Amino acid sequence: MRTIKRLLAGAALALGLAQSAAAVDFPTGTVTLVVPYSPSGNTDIFARHLATALQERWGHPVVVENKPGGGSMVGTAYVSQSKPDAHTILMTTSAYATAPAVYKDLPFNPETDMKPVGIFGYIAYILIVNADTGIKTLEEFVEKAKGSDMFAATAGLGTTTHFGMEKFLSDAGLDLEVVHYKGGGDAMVAILSKEADIYDTSVATAGDQIKAGALNALAVMDDKRVTALPDVPTTAEVGYPDVQIRQWLGMFVPSGVSDEVVTFINSEVNEVVSSQAFLDVVAPIDINIETSSVPDVTARLAREMENWKKLAVERGISK
Amino acid sequence: MMGRVNKDTVGGLVLLAVGAWFAIYAAMHYPLGSLRRMGPGMFPMGMGIAVAGLGLLVALQSLLREVEKADIRFWSPLFVLSGIAGFAILMPLFGLIPALLAVTIISSLAELKLRPVSLALLCLGLSLLAPFVFRICLGLQMAMFNWPF
Amino acid sequence: MELLNNLGMGLGVALSATNVFYCFLGALLGTLVGVIPGIGVLTAISMLFPLTFTLGPTTALIMLGGIWYGTTYGGSTASILLNIPGTPANAVTCLDGYPMAQQGRGGVALFMTTVASFFGASVGVILLMLFSPVIAGYALKFGSAEYFSLMLMGLVAASTISEGSAVKGLAMVALGICFGLVGMDTQSASARFTFGSLGLLDGISLIALAMGVFGVAEVIMSIRRVNATAIDRESVSLRAIKPTRDDMRRSWFPMIRGASMGSFFGTLPGTGPSIAAFLSYAVEKRIAKEPERFGKGAIEGIMAPEAANNAADQTAFIPTLSLGVPGSATMALMLGALMIHGIAPGPTLITSQPELFWGLIMSFWVGNVILLILNIPLIGIWVRMLLIPYHILFPAVLLFICIGAYSTTFNALTVWQVFFFGAVGYAMRIFGFPGAPLLLGFVLGPLMEEHFRRAMVLSRGSFATFFERPVSGTIMAITGAILIWGVWTSYKLSKRREVYAQDV
Numbered sequence: 001m002r003t004i005k006r007l008l009a010g011a012a013l014a015l016g017l018a019q020s021a022a023a024v025d026f027p028t029g030t031v032t033l034v035v036p037y038s039p040s041g042n043t044d045i046f047a048r049h050l051a052t053a054l055q056e057r058w059g060h061p062v063v064v065e066n067k068p069g070g071g072s073m074v075g076t077a078y079v080s081q082s083k084p085d086a087h088t089i090l091m092t093t094s095a096y097a098t099a100p101a102v103y104k105d106l107p108f109n110p111e112t113d114m115k116p117v118g119i120f121g122y123i124a125y126i127l128i129v130n131a132d133t134g135i136k137t138l139e140e141f142v143e144k145a146k147g148s149d150m151f152a153a154t155a156g157l158g159t160t161t162h163f164g165m166e167k168f169l170s171d172a173g174l175d176l177e178v179v180h181y182k183g184g185g186d187a188m189v190a191i192l193s194k195e196a197d198i199y200d201t202s203v204a205t206a207g208d209q210i211k212a213g214a215l216n217a218l219a220v221m222d223d224k225r226v227t228a229l230p231d232v233p234t235t236a237e238v239g240y241p242d243v244q245i246r247q248w249l250g251m252f253v254p255s256g257v258s259d260e261v262v263t264f265i266n267s268e269v270n271e272v273v274s275s276q277a278f279l280d281v282v283a284p285i286d287i288n289i290e291t292s293s294v295p296d297v298t299a300r301l302a303r304e305m306e307n308w309k310k311l312a313v314e315r316g317i318s319k
Numbered sequence: 320m321m322g323r324v325n326k327d328t329v330g331g332l333v334l335l336a337v338g339a340w341f342a343i344y345a346a347m348h349y350p351l352g353s354l355r356r357m358g359p360g361m362f363p364m365g366m367g368i369a370v371a372g373l374g375l376l377v378a379l380q381s382l383l384r385e386v387e388k389a390d391i392r393f394w395s396p397l398f399v400l401s402g403i404a405g406f407a408i409l410m411p412l413f414g415l416i417p418a419l420l421a422v423t424i425i426s427s428l429a430e431l432k433l434r435p436v437s438l439a440l441l442c443l444g445l446s447l448l449a450p451f452v453f454r455i456c457l458g459l460q461m462a463m464f465n466w467p468f
Numbered sequence: 469m470e471l472l473n474n475l476g477m478g479l480g481v482a483l484s485a486t487n488v489f490y491c492f493l494g495a496l497l498g499t500l501v502g503v504i505p506g507i508g509v510l511t512a513i514s515m516l517f518p519l520t521f522t523l524g525p526t527t528a529l530i531m532l533g534g535i536w537y538g539t540t541y542g543g544s545t546a547s548i549l550l551n552i553p554g555t556p557a558n559a560v561t562c563l564d565g566y567p568m569a570q571q572g573r574g575g576v577a578l579f580m581t582t583v584a585s586f587f588g589a590s591v592g593v594i595l596l597m598l599f600s601p602v603i604a605g606y607a608l609k610f611g612s613a614e615y616f617s618l619m620l621m622g623l624v625a626a627s628t629i630s631e632g633s634a635v636k637g638l639a640m641v642a643l644g645i646c647f648g649l650v651g652m653d654t655q656s657a658s659a660r661f662t663f664g665s666l667g668l669l670d671g672i673s674l675i676a677l678a679m680g681v682f683g684v685a686e687v688i689m690s691i692r693r694v695n696a697t698a699i700d701r702e703s704v705s706l707r708a709i710k711p712t713r714d715d716m717r718r719s720w721f722p723m724i725r726g727a728s729m730g731s732f733f734g735t736l737p738g739t740g741p742s743i744a745a746f747l748s749y750a751v752e753k754r755i756a757k758e759p760e761r762f763g764k765g766a767i768e769g770i771m772a773p774e775a776a777n778n779a780a781d782q783t784a785f786i787p788t789l790s791l792g793v794p795g796s797a798t799m800a801l802m803l804g805a806l807m808i809h810g811i812a813p814g815p816t817l818i819t820s821q822p823e824l825f826w827g828l829i830m831s832f833w834v835g836n837v838i839l840l841i842l843n844i845p846l847i848g849i850w851v852r853m854l855l856i857p858y859h860i861l862f863p864a865v866l867l868f869i870c871i872g873a874y875s876t877t878f879n880a881l882t883v884w885q886v887f888f889f890g891a892v893g894y895a896m897r898i899f900g901f902p903g904a905p906l907l908l909g910f911v912l913g914p915l916m917e918e919h920f921r922r923a924m925v926l927s928r929g930s931f932a933t934f935f936e937r938p939v940s941g942t943i944m945a946i947t948g949a950i951l952i953w954g955v956w957t958s959y960k961l962s963k964r965r966e967v968y969a970q971d972v
Binding site for chain 2: 500633635639642645646653658660661688862870884887894895898899913917920928929
């Protein structure tokens with residue numbers, strides 16, 4: 001909760017700016033939030049709660065449409081080709097920023113075809129190991145891993161977990177063999193069965209196993225600790241300040257949408273997600289809220305894309 | 320013409336061609352990698368070779384024994400597949416009812432006997448049944464009619 | 469007895485009016501989804517998922533669960549009566565179910581598969597009830613090498629699944645694997661054989677492949693051949709569902725073996741009811757004294773797979789609930805229903821949410837009893853479907869297949885896949901290539917590749933890993949034994965034939 005409050009304070013400024021924007025004629029009909037993942041994932045749940053709140057606020061229907069496929073590429077391409085009237089909005093994750101670093105022929109140009117409306121929430125990642133190893137801190141792990149034949153698990157090449165892991169390995173100077181699993185579930189099984197030695201995952205998926213004592217959480221890959229695991233230090237605290245990865249949840253529209261509308265939606269959603277009612281519904285699924293202005297998000301996105309591309313080349317991930 | 324050709328010979332050769340194409344395409348377009356870290360091309364190439372090899376085996380076996388003639392029909396597959404194609408084309412453009420009529424009417428022609436009354440009743444029945452089952456019972460979101468232009 | 473207390477509490481939860489209602493609704497919808505060829509369980513559950521926002525987590529899961537296992541119950545109906553599987557997991561039931569229906573024993577087949585389904589599901593629920601944590605721990609013993617060995621054993625065991633030449637069967641397995649490899653490769657993020665199509669990134673649709681190869685091809689073959697008037701009216705009366713004493717005698721062991729295999733495969737994340745059904749059929753055919761009866765209406769050939777797929781449906785909840793690891797996309801949806809209510813699935817679920825856990829499990833009993841009661845009277849109705857003239861039936865079947873395929877993605881590409889596989893399936897019929905091994909290869913192929921590649925990374929390039937690891941090594945030894953046994957029996961068979969030939 002404390003982290004969220006701090007975030008709120010920071011967002012107040014941005015909000016003030018956004019609100020001064022002239023009232024725009026939006027929406028004029030049904031707004032569709034396109035989720036490029038199947039129902040039931042974090043993004044989907046977040047989008048559904050958001051849709052309910054926005055519908056109430058705007059007096060126009062706001063519906064969620066799932067367009068899963070190709071690790072979010074199908075839904076993203078769909079929105080990039082939709083009518084640029086902001087009535088079809090993409091609700092996606094940081095995969096948007098990592099995709100250009102791994103996929104050869106993206107069906108859209110992430111820099112020119114779409115523009116960000118804002119990033120409104122994120123899921124923090126933690127580094128976990130099997131509790132049987134007895135490793136309790138990241139320092140211990142790095143020491144044991146140096147020159148050993150350990151394996152690092154990911155939920156698939158090019159996923160957020162993969163980039164987080166590569167960043168950690170690169171900064172810690174470790175030379176572990178990276179093993180790709182098909183999705184987070186399989187990677188989790190690999191850690192539980194000790195087939196692989198370290199994995200980075202969201203708090204929600206590992207939380208119960210940590211509570212049960214089957215897994216040890218070594219560090220939160222963020223600059224803030226997480227409420228669910230208050231004793232777990234951040235990567236910055238243990239000496240890896242750059243090992244940060246957030247699976248963020250953001251909205252995008254085709255680049256033909258006018259800046260006024262984008263700014264308007266940004267301020268509206270910022271307000272909705274910072275309400276107490278909204279916090280109450282997303283807190284149980286370990287989604288943290290964040291708010292920011294359009295220019296900030298645009299700059300951040302460009303920076304992230306650049307960084308991931310660089311990392312992908314450095315670690316030999318891409319192409 | 321087909322009647323004189325052993326159907327296993329033809330089937331085996333078709334598989335040989337398909338498998339060979341699959342293997343060559345995989346080898347040309349995707350990295351093979353090493354045994355330790357296999358690339359995306361290795362397994363498909365192996366499987367393509369397996370299909371081709373087994374196809375060849377089927378073709379060779381067929382030379383050794385008598386196989387019955389192939390029974391090939393022209394109209395049934397033509398109309399059934401055209402009906403499915405009709406559905407695939409009309410559904411995204413015009414909605415469920417036109418697509419439903421397309422698949423029902425076109426595929427019915429495969430009977431090679433036109434029964435206008437029963438076909439009309441069938442179309443009507445399905446137009447009522449399909450929305451009930453899929454829209455109401457299962458809650459699928461699909462447009463009944465659509466005008467894309 | 470703590471267990472009894474838990475069961476009592478669970479039963480209390482499951483028998484509340486709301487939960488019984490939603491359980492019934494789920495089971496009914498599931499049966500409907502199962503009977504209609506083309507509509508898949510994943511589609512149905514995805515559509516109803518938003519409902520879980522308003523229902524409580526327990527009620528939501530009870531309903532979604534009802535759809536999940538109800539589908540497999542209903543799925544055998546179309547397999548038996550029309551030779552078109554209701555769901556991919558029931559494809560193998562066609563092989564002997566349809567011949568039974570042609571012999572006027574459709575009612576018996578439907579009745580017996582309902583019994584097998586109930587039996588399989590019961591075994592699954594008992595395991596789920598008593599041994600969840602133990603089994604979940606056991607499932608962790610399966611690493612990539614073990615998975616690969618297991619899949620290989622499956623393919624070897626299944627090479628004789630269909631009638632006719634084993635070489636043709638193997639060729640179809642290999643072709644099925646090729647089709648399974650289409651799409652995005654998770655280990656390299658390269659799109660294989662998609663030819664720039666976005667819709668193919670997630671691979672070929674299982675529903676489209678099964679419905680094309682089995683459904684559309686069957687319709688093409690049957691037009692102007694199947695004649696409703698030829699069916700003996702006597703055989704569709706409700707009395708005709710009574711199995712003979714011989715049926716009963718033959719059914720017991722296949723049912724038990726099927727339920728055990730199903731329970732096993734259900735607990736392994738990534739495998740599931742389809743694989744369980746195929747392999748249990750293969751086992752029955754292998755160990756049968758007269759394997760030549762299979763494919764011609766052997767009751768063992770429907771009992772084993774139907775017990776297996778229903779058992780697998782139930783035990784699939786073991787890794788989902790006790791490890792928090794979903795074994796399939798459908799199970800991921802179930803987990804989602806928990807997550808939106810802030811319940812983190814994992815090993816502490818049983819203790820932290822006892823009402824949910826035991827309530828859900830007891831609802832499986834309620835649901836299975838509902839399905840049993842629901843399905844037996846329905847048999848009378850389904851069997852009458854055979855009296856519908858084929859010229860009315862087949863356009864309706866094609867329509868349902870089209871809608872079902874379309875609804876999996878809401879993209880016409882999936883319907884085009886049905887078109888493609890309809891053509892492929894018809895060509896396979898012409899050339900006499902069996903469909904079941906193709907489907908099995910399609911399901912197993914991507915798993916085999918993934919686990920093989922990963923096992924090689926983990927062993928740093930050494931093939932020995934498949935033989936050195938105890939569990940994997942054991943499976944490999946069994947695979948070897950099956951191979952040798954297969955060669956031996958075929959040798960004996962040819963010997964017997966020689967003797968027979970000399971006698972004549």
